[in-house]
Amino acid sequence: MEAVAEQKSVYLQDFQRRDRSAEPAWWETRREAAMQRFEANGFPTRKVEAWKQTRLAHVTQEHFQPAHSPGTLGSEMHNRLAVVEDAVRIVFVDGILDTERSELERLPDGLRVRSLADALGEEGGVAESHLARHADAEAHPFIALNTALSTQGVVIEVGSGAAPQQPIELVHVMTADTGSVASWPRVLIHGATSSEFTVVQRYMGADGAAYLTAPVTEIIGEANSHIGFYQYVEEGDQGAHLGVIHATLDRDAQLTGHALHAGGRTVRTDLYANLDGPGCSVNLNGLYLLKSGEFADFHTWTRHHADHCTSQQRFKGVLDGKSEAVFDGLIHVARDAQKTDAEQENRNLLLSPKALAHSNPRLEIYADDVKCGHGSTVGQLDEAAVFYLRSRGVSEDEARGILTFAFANEMLEPVSLPSLRDYEREALLSLLPGEEAVRKLL
Amino acid sequence: MALLEIRNLHAAVEGEEILRGIDLTLDTGEVHAIMGPNGSGKSTLAKVIAGDAGYEVTQGEVLVDGVDILELEPEERARAGVFMGFQYPVEIPGVSNTYFLKAAANAIRKHRGEPEVDAMQFLKHVRERMELVQMDESLLKRPVNEGFSGGEKKRNEIFHMAVLEPRLAILDETDSGLDIDALRTVAHGVNSLRSDERGFLLITHYQRLLNYIVPDKVHVMVQGRIVKSGDKQLAVELEESGYALFEEGAAA
Numbered sequence: 139m140e141a142v143a144e145q146k147s148v149y150l151q152d153f154q155r156r157d158r159s160a161e162p163a164w165w166e167t168r169r170e171a172a173m174q175r176f177e178a179n180g181f182p183t184r185k186v187e188a189w190k191q192t193r194l195a196h197v198t199q200e201h202f203q204p205a206h207s208p209g210t211l212g213s214e215m216h217n218r219l220a221v222v223e224d225a226v227r228i229v230f231v232d233g234i235l236d237t238e239r240s241e242l243e244r245l246p247d248g249l250r251v252r253s254l255a256d257a258l259g260e261e262g263g264v265a266e267s268h269l270a271r272h273a274d275a276e277a278h279p280f281i282a283l284n285t286a287l288s289t290q291g292v293v294i295e296v297g298s299g300a301a302p303q304q305p306i307e308l309v310h311v312m313t314a315d316t317g318s319v320a321s322w323p324r325v326l327i328h329g330a331t332s333s334e335f336t337v338v339q340r341y342m343g344a345d346g347a348a349y350l351t352a353p354v355t356e357i358i359g360e361a362n363s364h365i366g367f368y369q370y371v372e373e374g375d376q377g378a379h380l381g382v383i384h385a386t387l388d389r390d391a392q393l394t395g396h397a398l399h400a401g402g403r404t405v406r407t408d409l410y411a412n413l414d415g416p417g418c419s420v421n422l423n424g425l426y427l428l429k430s431g432e433f434a435d436f437h438t439w440t441r442h443h444a445d446h447c448t449s450q451q452r453f454k455g456v457l458d459g460k461s462e463a464v465f466d467g468l469i470h471v472a473r474d475a476q477k478t479d480a481e482q483e484n485r486n487l488l489l490s491p492k493a494l495a496h497s498n499p500r501l502e503i504y505a506d507d508v509k510c511g512h513g514s515t516v517g518q519l520d521e522a523a524v525f526y527l528r529s530r531g532v533s534e535d536e537a538r539g540i541l542t543f544a545f546a547n548e549m550l551e552p553v554s555l556p557s558l559r560d561y562e563r564e565a566l567l568s569l570l571p572g573e574e575a576v577r578k579l580l
Numbered sequence: 581m582a583l584l585e586i587r588n589l590h591a592a593v594e595g596e597e598i599l600r601g602i603d604l605t606l607d608t609g610e611v612h613a614i615m616g617p618n619g620s621g622k623s624t625l626a627k628v629i630a631g632d633a634g635y636e637v638t639q640g641e642v643l644v645d646g647v648d649i650l651e652l653e654p655e656e657r658a659r660a661g662v663f664m665g666f667q668y669p670v671e672i673p674g675v676s677n678t679y680f681l682k683a684a685a686n687a688i689r690k691h692r693g694e695p696e697v698d699a700m701q702f703l704k705h706v707r708e709r710m711e712l713v714q715m716d717e718s719l720l721k722r723p724v725n726e727g728f729s730g731g732e733k734k735r736n737e738i739f740h741m742a743v744l745e746p747r748l749a750i751l752d753e754t755d756s757g758l759d760i761d762a763l764r765t766v767a768h769g770v771n772s773l774r775s776d777e778r779g780f781l782l783i784t785h786y787q788r789l790l791n792y793i794v795p796d797k798v799h800v801m802v803q804g805r806i807v808k809s810g811d812k813q814l815a816v817e818l819e820e821s822g823y824a825l826f827e828e829g830a831a832a
């Protein structure tokens with residue numbers, strides 16, 4: 139218990155030491171409340187249901203602090219900065235907004251992007267109305283810490299009826315220059331009525347650097363908005379990523395979300411979707427690809443609060459070597475959310491006997507006129523299928539590669555940005571057995 | 581040298597002996613039929629020849645063109661020209677039929693030291709073979725066997741055979757469950773591929789197939805042994821008398 143008490147005070151001290159005098163009073167109030175929430179509970183132990191399968195010791199026993207200045211990007215990292223074609227790019231290096239590499243100036247009509255600091259200065263603006271007002275309702279240690287400690291981030295607004303063609307690509311890079319660095323990016327995305335747009339959020343980090351990235355992205359979709367949201371995580375082999383995506387949707391709003399965990403020592407994304415108005419829909423799909431020594435985790439909370447909403451969740455995992463993954467998905471249907479149509483599916487493919495996948499579908503249904511389904515499997519490749527391929531001349535490695543690729547690639551098919559899909563496919567191919575043969579056949 | 585020579589083949593599953601000494605010689609250009617009651621070991625024989633690791637060969641040899649293939653991996657046997665049409669073809673979700681065939685064709689070509697298939701030429705070849713077995717074009721793009729009807733699956737096996745042009749084709753009950761039209765197509769596929777360069781081992785439960793594919797020899801398999809061999813007339817006799825006669829003999 140000593141250690142926990144100590145950690146509380148470490149982040150509290152950081153909080154108290156910082157000069158926040160320039161920040162508006164409303165934000166100060168929210169920050170204080172968040173810091174207190176964290177202090178009251180500390181980091182979750184493995185007795186806390188939502189955290190019982192997540193190994194956090196290497197995160198909670200370290201004191202991560204923001205970088206004073208951004209490190210230098212290696213050429214390999216530099217080459218991976220731009221993935222999404224024709225995107226408005228916003229870059230963070232070691233948790234710090236890089237205005238040089240970002241394109242905050244050249245924005246299409248209907249799109250407004252400001253740094254967190256700039257947005258906080260506006261009275262009665264979208265930040266004051268929404269920032270930390272949605273995600274912070276959750277009892278979540280890393281949301282609380284992010285709210286208390288974040289100084290870096292952006293506020294994205296899409297105007298009423300606007301449909302900017304260009305996607306927005308947020309890139310978070312952690313360099314090798316830094317040890318025990320914390321990155322607390324805060325992103326607020328506000329889609330006004332009938333707006334339509336796509337945001338891609340990518341994370342990457344240098345191997346060998348033990349850092350913590352704990353982003354919180356709040357998405358507010360007003361009535362009839364259509365939001366595409368893509369998350370791609372490939373942290374360095376010692377990097378920890380504990381992220382939250384929190385969406386709140388009004389009537390007839392649609393959110394299409396896609397998330398891929400492709401690397402990192404510990405990667406966890408908590409996805410909250412509140413379907414607050416009638417007729418809205420959420421479509422989430424996720425894929426996690428794990429190499430030996432990695433841990434990946436998706437927790438989802440899909441909450442139907444209104445009638446005639448639909449939600450679909452499909453998550454797939456491919457686990458190699460000694461790796462471990464968690465999928466934990468809740469479908470909550472409130473009493474008034476009649477005519478709900480909710481589906482959830484989680485499939486795991488274990489490529490090694492040492493891999494371990496946990497799959498926890500959870501249903502809480504209080505309405506009576508609903509359609510809810512869920513399915514969950516953990517299994518190996520179908521040996522009969524492997525033999526079938528081999529008996530026609532395909533080598534064992536290639537057969538396994540082809541079957542694994544087919545299993546995972548299904549999750550990339552809904553990615554509507556071709557440049558991102560190609561990039562994700564490369565990541566998938568590079569992790570497969572029989573890569574060369576599979577590649578040739580595409 | 582015979583195309584296929586099986587000598588005193590014994591095989592077991594989980595310690596239980598299923599093949600109990602099979603001898604069979606098939607020359608190039610020949611078609612042999614193997615008939616026998618359910619559970620006599622026909623599929624086991626096919627799978628042992630194809631290299632299914634679920635079966636343990638405890639004795640004997642299987643020579644293809646004089647080479648003992650029992651030491652080879654399944655894919656190496658396929659590349660040496662062995663093809664098995666599965667009694668129960670496997671569904672391969674997410675892998676289209678064309679993709680599968682390209683992978684197989686390239687693997688076989690690589691083994692022969694030939695360059696990879698030219699995409700255009702391969703497609704042309706595939707189309708011709710589809711016509712041969714009158715298979716619907718839509719089945720090319722669909723994942724292998726997924727959602728195929730029983731008849732479509734069997735036709736697809738013949739289609740794969742026609743595309744890959746094996747030296748030795750073992751067809752395990754490809755005729756079972758087919759209506760007469762589908763049966764004719766399957767038979768047409770086999771008959772068009774019959775040549776002096778090739779041999780066929782047809783495993784069948786019903787004599788009807790042999791009205792369309794005339795075999796050079798018919799073998800009766802009972803309880804893991806070939807208890808009688810003869811010409812096509814034997815199949816007709818079997819249809820009339822049933823297997824009971826042979827089963828008594830085998831048990832003795």
Ligand SMILES: Nc1ncnc2c1ncn2[C@@H]1O[C@H](COP(=O)(O)OP(=O)(O)O)[C@@H](O)[C@H]1O
Nearest residue numbers: 593598616617618619620621622623624625634
């Ligand atoms: N994989 C297996 N595991 C256990 N028993 C098997 C297996 N394959 C075949 N057998 C047994 O071997 C015997 C022969 O089966 P099979 O070769 O399928 O016969 P056939 O094709 O002539 O109907 C049967 O008794 C069957 O139960």
Ligand SMILES: [Mg+2]
Nearest residue numbers: 622623667753
């Ligand atoms: Mg059989």
